[in-house]
Amino acid sequence: MQKLLLIILFISANISAQVVGKVTDLKGEPLPYVNIYLQDSYRGTTTNDDGNYSLNISEYGEYRITFQFLGYKSVTETISPSSFPYILNVSLVEESTSLEEVVLNTKEDPAYRIIRNTIAQRKENVEKLSEFTADFYSRGLWRVKDIPKKIFGQEVGDFDGALDSTRTGIVYLSETISEIAYQKPDKFTEKVIASKVSGNDNGFSFNSAQSADLSFYENTMEINAALVSPIANNALSYYTYRLDGVFYEGSKLINKIKVIPRRPKDRVWNGFIYIVEDDWQLYGVELSTTGEAIQVPFVDNLTVKQNYKYDSQNNFWVKISQTIDFGFGLLGMKGDGQFIAVYSNYDFKPEFTKKYFTNEVLSFKEGANKKDSLFWKGIRPVPLTNEELKDYVRRDSLQVLRRSKPYMDSVDAKSNKVGIMSPLTGYTYRNSFQKWSFGYDGVLTKINFNTVQGWNANAGLTYRKWYDENQTNVFVASVKADYGLAEDRLRFDGYILRNFNWKDKLRLWVMGGSRAVQFNSSQPISPFINSISTLFFERNYMKLYELNYGRLGYSQEIFNGLHLTASSGYENRKPLFNNTDYVTIPNDDVNYTSNNPLAPIDFENAAITEHNMVKSKLSARINFAQKYYSNPDMKLNMGDNKYPTLNLSIENGTAPDNSHYDYTQFEAGLRQSLFLGNKGELNYNLKGGTFANGDGISFVDYKHFNGNQTRVGTESNYTNVFNLMPYYQFSTNKSYFEGHLEHDFKGWVLGKIPGINQLNFNLIVGAHILGTEEQKPYSEFSVGLDNVGFGNFRFLRIDYVRSYYNGESLGAFVFGLKFLNIIGM
Numbered sequence: 001m002q003k004l005l006l007i008i009l010f011i012s013a014n015i016s017a018q019v020v021g022k023v024t025d026l027k028g029e030p031l032p033y034v035n036i037y038l039q040d041s042y043r044g045t046t047t048n049d050d051g052n053y054s055l056n057i058s059e060y061g062e063y064r065i066t067f068q069f070l071g072y073k074s075v076t077e078t079i080s081p082s083s084f085p086y087i088l089n090v091s092l093v094e095e096s097t098s099l100e101e102v103v104l105n106t107k108e109d110p111a112y113r114i115i116r117n118t119i120a121q122r123k124e125n126v127e128k129l130s131e132f133t134a135d136f137y138s139r140g141l142w143r144v145k146d147i148p149k150k151i152f153g154q155e156v157g158d159f160d161g162a163l164d165s166t167r168t169g170i171v172y173l174s175e176t177i178s179e180i181a182y183q184k185p186d187k188f189t190e191k192v193i194a195s196k197v198s199g200n201d202n203g204f205s206f207n208s209a210q211s212a213d214l215s216f217y218e219n220t221m222e223i224n225a226a227l228v229s230p231i232a233n234n235a236l237s238y239y240t241y242r243l244d245g246v247f248y249e250g251s252k253l254i255n256k257i258k259v260i261p262r263r264p265k266d267r268v269w270n271g272f273i274y275i276v277e278d279d280w281q282l283y284g285v286e287l288s289t290t291g292e293a294i295q296v297p298f299v300d301n302l303t304v305k306q307n308y309k310y311d312s313q314n315n316f317w318v319k320i321s322q323t324i325d326f327g328f329g330l331l332g333m334k335g336d337g338q339f340i341a342v343y344s345n346y347d348f349k350p351e352f353t354k355k356y357f358t359n360e361v362l363s364f365k366e367g368a369n370k371k372d373s374l375f376w377k378g379i380r381p382v383p384l385t386n387e388e389l390k391d392y393v394r395r396d397s398l399q400v401l402r403r404s405k406p407y408m409d410s411v412d413a414k415s416n417k418v419g420i421m422s423p424l425t426g427y428t429y430r431n432s433f434q435k436w437s438f439g440y441d442g443v444l445t446k447i448n449f450n451t452v453q454g455w456n457a458n459a460g461l462t463y464r465k466w467y468d469e470n471q472t473n474v475f476v477a478s479v480k481a482d483y484g485l486a487e488d489r490l491r492f493d494g495y496i497l498r499n500f501n502w503k504d505k506l507r508l509w510v511m512g513g514s515r516a517v518q519f520n521s522s523q524p525i526s527p528f529i530n531s532i533s534t535l536f537f538e539r540n541y542m543k544l545y546e547l548n549y550g551r552l553g554y555s556q557e558i559f560n561g562l563h564l565t566a567s568s569g570y571e572n573r574k575p576l577f578n579n580t581d582y583v584t585i586p587n588d589d590v591n592y593t594s595n596n597p598l599a600p601i602d603f604e605n606a607a608i609t610e611h612n613m614v615k616s617k618l619s620a621r622i623n624f625a626q627k628y629y630s631n632p633d634m635k636l637n638m639g640d641n642k643y644p645t646l647n648l649s650i651e652n653g654t655a656p657d658n659s660h661y662d663y664t665q666f667e668a669g670l671r672q673s674l675f676l677g678n679k680g681e682l683n684y685n686l687k688g689g690t691f692a693n694g695d696g697i698s699f700v701d702y703k704h705f706n707g708n709q710t711r712v713g714t715e716s717n718y719t720n721v722f723n724l725m726p727y728y729q730f731s732t733n734k735s736y737f738e739g740h741l742e743h744d745f746k747g748w749v750l751g752k753i754p755g756i757n758q759l760n761f762n763l764i765v766g767a768h769i770l771g772t773e774e775q776k777p778y779s780e781f782s783v784g785l786d787n788v789g790f791g792n793f794r795f796l797r798i799d800y801v802r803s804y805y806n807g808e809s810l811g812a813f814v815f816g817l818k819f820l821n822i823i824g825m
Contacts (some may be wrong), residue, residue, distance in 0.1 A: 018084040022272040023067060024091050031092060033323050033340070035307045039064035042134075042309075043344045052383045059083070064731030068307060070274065071095055074249055078138070095247045096524075106178040106543040112259045113319065114275050118231045126217045128316045128804065131183040133350045136190070137342040137381050139208040139387065142172040144335035170391045171335075174205035177379055181350065182624035187357040192364045194371045199395030202469050204369055204631045208362050212308060212487065214304055214343045216273070216285055220677040222626060223302070224294045225746050227267045228678050228747050230259045230287070246277075247515055252310065252712040253277035259287065265760055266751040267293050267678055271303075281317045281663050284310055291328075292760050294812045295746070297792040298330035314348055322796070330792050343380050352365040354709040357518045358670070359560055360627040389529055408432040436465040441480070445493065448527040451540040452595055454486025454580040470633050471636050472502040482796065487582035494661040512550035512569075518702035519543055519607070524727065526714055532709050534592075541709050541727060545608060545700065546574040557635075561626040568616035573700055574605030597728035598699065609700045612656055619649040644672035647687075653701055660696035663733070665689060665703070671719070680746040682763075685719040686739045693761035702731040705738060705770060713797065713816035717742055722768050722780055723814045724803040733775035742766040744786060762786040 021032045025389040029069070032053025037044025038055075047053040057063060060081060066072045066090070072092040079088060147167040150633040177194040181187075197203035219233055220226040242258040253265030257274045260269040273289040280386060286307040291299030303325045304476045306318040322341040328334070401407050408658065416429050426442035427649045441460040451456050460480035467473040479494035493513030495651035500506040518525065530542040551569030558564055578595050593600035596607045624643035655661035674682040689703060719740040745763045750756050766782040784799030797816030 001351060019063075019079070019081065019086045019088055019494065021053060021088040021090065022051050023053065023069075023070070023089075024051055026091055026093060026579075028091075031072070031510065033305065033307075033321065034067055034069040035321050036065060036067050037309060037310070037320065037325070038311070039066055042318075042320070042321060042344045044339065044342075044344055046342050048383050049385045049387075052385075054383050056378075057086075058084070058382075058488070065106060067092060068309070070272075070286055070307065072249075078595065099281060109242050109511070111243040111255070112236075113377075114255050114257060114277070114280075115231065115241050118199055118275050118280040119233060119235065122217055122231055122233070124788055125281055125316065126215075127184075128314070128349075129182075129217075129318075129757070131177070131348070131350060133181045133347045134343050135345040136178040136180045136209045137340075137344075138178075138209070138212060139175045139178070139340045139382060140205070140207045140337070141170060141174065141339075142337040143170050144168065144333055144336060146334065147334045154285070164471045169388070170198070172337075173391050174203075174207055174387060175376070175380065176205045176207045178208045178209055178444045181352070181356070183357065185351055187363060189357055190370050192362065194375065194404070195364060195369045196371065196376060197369070198392050199399050201399065203367065204364060204578060204633070207339065208629075209341070210361060212324070212339060214306075214322065214324075216287075216306070218292040220267075222675065224296055225267050225270060225291075226675065226678045226680075227289060227293065230269060230273055230505075231282075238262055238266060246337055247274075247312075249283065252279070253282050263751060263754075263757050264748075265292060265757040267747050269304075276317060280319065282306070282319075283309060283317060293761070294763075295787055297794055298328050300327040300329060302326040303618075311346075311348075316347060317638065319343060329602075339381060342379065342662075353559070358514075359625060359627050360630055361627045364631040366632070368631075405433045435467065436463070438463050449476075449531040449535055449582075450527070450542050450544065451534060451578040451592055452487060452542075452544045452576050453489070454582065455482025456484040456487075458482040468633070472499075472633050474499045475692070484516070486582075487576075503630075505563070506556045507554070509553045510551070511553070514546065514548045516544045517547050519702075519731075522704070522706055524706040524708070524721070525710070529710050529712050529714070535582075536584075538583050538587045538590040538592060539709070540578075540592050543594070543595050543607075543728070544576050546576055546604075547574040557689070560628065561623045563621040565619045565621075566617070569614075571613045572610070573608060573698065574611065575608050577606065578603065578732065597731075611658060611698060613661060613662060613698075613701075614654045614656065615652070616651060617651040619647065622646040622648070631662045641673055641675055644670040646670055653697070654819070661698050661701070663694045663697045663701060664693070665694070665701075667703075678743050678746075679748045681741045682741070683717055683719045684739070684741045686737075688735075688737040690735040691733050697733050699731070702733050703729060704731045705736075711812055711814050713799070713814050714818070715816075716767075716818055717744075718766055718782070718799075722803075723782065723799065723801045724771065724780060724810060724812055725770070730770055730772055730775060730778060732772040732774060735769070737770045738768075738770045740766070740768045748804075757762075760794075761788060764797075766799075776806050781816075784814075784816075 023031045025031055031439045032047055032049045032051060034047040035044060036046065036053050037054060045053050045055050055065065063076065064076055064078050066074060066076045067090050069092055073095050075092060077088060077090065079086065088696065104624065131316045145168045161609055174197045175190050177191045178190045180190045188210055194204045197205055214221050216229045216231060217534065218229060220228055228235060230239055238261065240260045242260065244256045244258045246256065247254050254402040255277060257273050257275060259269060259271055259273055261270050266570040269287040269289050273282065273287065276283050283302060285358060286302040289608065290301060291297050293300065305323045306319055307321045309320045311318050320343050324339045329370065365447060412430050412432055424442045424444040426440055428439035429439055430437040439462045440490050444455040446459065447457045458480050460478060462476065462478040465475040477490060481490060481492055483490045491514040492517050493821045495509055495511035497507065497509040525542045526706065534543060549569055549571045551567055553567040555565040575593055578592065581592055587690060595604050596605060598607045601603065623637065623645050627638040629638065647665045651665045669687035671685040676682060705725065706721040707721045707727040708721055709799055711728060713723060719742050734777045743765055747762060749763045750761055762785065764784045764786050768780040768789040770778045780801055780803045782799045783803040784797060787794045787796045788796040788798060795818045797818060799814045799816065801814050802811045
């Protein structure tokens with residue numbers, strides 16, 4: 001009966017796999033992710049979580065099949081099947097490591113000799129894998145447990161039917177079959193021939209071979225932060241080692257070495273690595289790290305296991321499987337995840353043509369996401385677990401239901417109910433079947449205060465229509481009303497947007513209306529931050545003018561790496577004045593300034609007089625050697641940190657009534673993020689420009705620089721702001737240059753200091769300079785701490801900034817509230 005059930009199970013799971021079975025330990029417990037392969041080949045498979053496997057052998061003959069698993073003795077079975085399917089169950093015995101053959105040195109553990117030899121041969125081992133092609137299989141899974149129904153009062157939902165009655169279930173399950181190719185130093189391509197996403201037969205998996213490529217032969221591995229490999233050149237500064245034992249794999253002696261971090265809070269691993277004696281290559285890896293180390297606090301633990309197979313023909317050990325397991329918890333949500341990768345059919349002597357590698361790193365073959373279940377049953381190298389099989393069956397059948405009009409209407413009817421707070425918080429009516437929605441943006445989170453409008457709030461209406469399931473082809477129309485109580489003025493502003501696709505990102509828009517806007521079009525002062533500084537500290541930094549306008553716009557990626565944006569329109573600019581002196585907490589030593597940024601104590605005269613302009617702008621963003629992912633629906637640009645991004649723009653203004661306002665402005669900029677391994681990340685942003693015929697232009701059209709007098713930062717980095725500079729002191733209609741440089745050491749410095757390294761802060765240093773034609777250079781230097789907070793909430797940053805201008809120096813602390821940028825305040 002057991003044999004019959006096993007046959008039925010594997011026929012249903014993989015009809016063309018001919019050798020099937022289960023791998024257990026001596027107690028009968030299933031062993032997951034055991035490597036199973038035919039001797040002298042790269043044909044193989046891996047057991048799933050239940051210990052089941054299926055190996056595709058369709059011809060009769062004699063086969064030698066090896067079962068390899070870290071911590072267990074490898075077993076090779078010889079079979080000569082006379083019929084299929086052929087059942088081969090195997091029990092593995094734990095490897096009994098021994099130190100008897102090792103001559104112990106009382107001064108130093110023998111592991112250090114092994115590690116030093118492996119480090120010395122690291123580059124040579126990397127060279128052995130200088131180019132290859134291979135087949136790649138991946139499977140990714142995320143589970144959640146006991147998910148609350150609401151978080152911060154907002155409905156969480158059932159994740160499109162993924163959750164059961166206990167609010168537990170698989171929220172993501174996906175597989176890919178790919179063909180990959182690599183050539184040193186960094187040429188890589190992946191062609192996905194099959195992609196499957198549970199519950200979405202039109203979806204494309206985000207599993208990829210490049211994101212799964214964790215090579216411990218490299219000095220560092222990037223998993224949000226750069227983790228130092230236990231066999232990196234500088235590994236002895238980060239780890240201590242202990243030889244845990246030795247065993248034989250055939251004639252090869254395998255050393256099992258315990259990896260122990262010198263500083264647990266550093267960017268490090270802990271666990272075991274297995275190194276082949278004399279070859280000084282990896283036999284296996286079983287290493288873990290923490291959410292603190294990778295600076296993703298909600299991750300509890302992340303474990304990587306890798307298995308290698310000896311290639312006698314090429315005389316080196318090759319990775320054949322990898323698993324990444326992790327747990328997480330945030331805001332009452334708990335869960336775990338797992339990514340499996342299996343490599344097979346290696347070719348280490350490929351014949352690449354000059355045009356074989358392009359900037360397209362990942363692509364999907366036509367129909368990759370349309371493969372049926374029979375295809376997957378015949379090609380999937382790792383059998384589905386019972387849980388995964390049930391999820392596919394349930395969610396794929398649910399998908400048919402969820403796409404039906406009655407179901408969509410019933411879901412919409414529930415979500416379209418108007419709540420008591422909807423008039424204040426907002427409301428959206430959705431017709432999913434006809435692919436449109438109509439929303440109202442409530443005023444509750446849009447209430448602010450400034451000295452021009454007084455208490456002010458805005459509310460809006462938005463209509464959205466999409467023409468495809470993935471919402472890449474979209475029409476949006478929106479209108480917003482803004483009312484200021486002290487000004488007693490109601491303004492309307494709106495736009496119509498047509499986004500045609502996510503391939504070349506063709507987008508057209510028309511917008512217009514009336515708005516109270518800052519003189520600096522970058523809007524450097526958050527309305528929320530300004531409200532606080534005005535009401536509680538009597539510092540009304542925001543300076544506004546009235547803009548009545550109509551504008552047309554266009555943007556598109558002309559070809560890979562070149563993105564153009566063009567706009568043209570009519571503008572009427574009017575001066576505005578303060579209309580209130582209300583303050584919550586009066587300060588006798590501070591008074592409100594006027595709304596004139598050029599004359600803060602002049603309350604009678606404005607910075608501008610009313611005038612009209614016809615304004616146009618053309619911008620180009622150039623990403624050199626831009627790498628990208630593509631599928632039939634979209635193109636996702638990755639950039640290339642080896643090269644900076646170049647921004648070019650030309651802006652022209654023509655005044656119909658006064659030619660003194662006419663001007664042309666040219667600007668160019670370079671910005672880049674450089675990842676320096678475990679030493680952190682360096683960001684820079686350089687900009688320069690000049691005006692032609694700019695002597696008599698309106699102050700609105702000056703080049704304004706992003707200052708900050710609030711002592712509060714809201715950006716993730718400060719490469720586009722001067723944190724102590726007055727907002728409009730250096731505005732210019734002449735030539736200018738500004739430069740920003742910031743280095744985040746990501747624990748490279750503080751992670752080595754006992755005590756301080758327990759806090760898991762990041763040291764950041766920065767330098768900023770501004771030069772204009774009329775004034776002396778202005779500069780700032782800063783040193784700060786990022787990743788400040790507690791537990792899973794680390795959205796704070798603290799910097800001490802020192803400014804230098806005209807022989808004077810000022811210093812102050814700036815408090816970064818990065819979560820304000822996240823929530824749009």
